[in-house]
Amino acid sequence: SQTIHQWPATLVQPVGSPLSLECTVEGTSNPNLYWYRQAAGRGLQLLFYSVGIGQISSEVPQNLSASRPQDRQFILSSKKLLLSDSGFYLCAWGGRTGRPLAKNIQYFGAGTRLSVL
């Protein structure tokens, strides 16, 4: 079965420090991968998505970047964190095979709570 892992679960970082959040997927090949940010009471905001190794699309211009060095690995980074980067970060994957409805489902990791102080 497929599983998705995110780490760390929680992170407290000072303003101006770098960031690296990692997401890995097991049990599937060539997935679509997504990074979302969730602010309190504001739903999910898509930050980046990737349809393949080295292919990154950014939805919102910001202080963050993403990379996909391997098929099932998706990394969210920042060189210098801002206070406004605080939030709950969720990674998700979606399959590419099967029926159309199945290909539109996304499966989420447990998330990383980032506090920038």
Next chain:
Amino acid sequence: AQSVTQPDIHITVSEGASLELRCNYSYGATPYLFWYVQSPGQGLQLLLKYFSGDTLVQGIKGFEAEFKRSQSSFNLRKPSVHWSDAAEYFCAVGWISSGSARQLTFGSGTQLTVLP
């Protein structure tokens, strides 16, 4: 452009009472529709999904949702709520971007509180 509206930010119900969470969407084509649930500090779990066929779909944990094209709605229901249903619920519409990437647009969520 696609959008999802969940008009109720917070709903409180008593345990054993029925529940309906509202969701309205805007999308130019036949939508893929989803309901996800999120417990505090956790990721999102898929409750149910719809694309075509029977407009009443059954999901996990006793939830169901009805697609009404004329009202652009996909409301979530449960006949009898359990205390463990307390969580935040998100409605989402699935679509395909210009680059053929499959995406979800989420509503802002409805927080459900269950009273004993």
